[in-house]
Amino acid sequence: MVVLPQYVMVVLKGSVPMAFGGTQEPAAYGELVSIGGLNLDVNKKLSAAIASILESKLSVPKSRFYLKFYDSKVHE
Known part of the structure; x- marks a missing residue:
């Protein structure tokens, strides 16, 4: 995947109160x-990368975040 x-x-x-x-x-x-x-593999990699950033930069433990993934279809 290329970003x-x-x-x-x-x-x-x-x-934000949570x-x-x-x-x-x-x-x-x-x-x-x-x-x-x-896809499942990409989502796992993205989750791991985001978890690392949240933990190191914002002190949010890996067990205390939730990510919701939306895959919109390409419309041509």
Whole structure:
């Protein structure tokens, strides 16, 4: 999978009250939308990379985030 930076958009909202697993410890929720290219293997790799960033940069443990994947079909 090739990721073209000119087509990547990231929106972060900090300080949003969030309960995850019954606690309010640091947590994250994300939605990843792609026009084609997502599958189980790609999703696993993306999840691992995002988990690493969340943990190292935002102190969100790998067990306290949820990603929702959307694969939009290409319409020609």
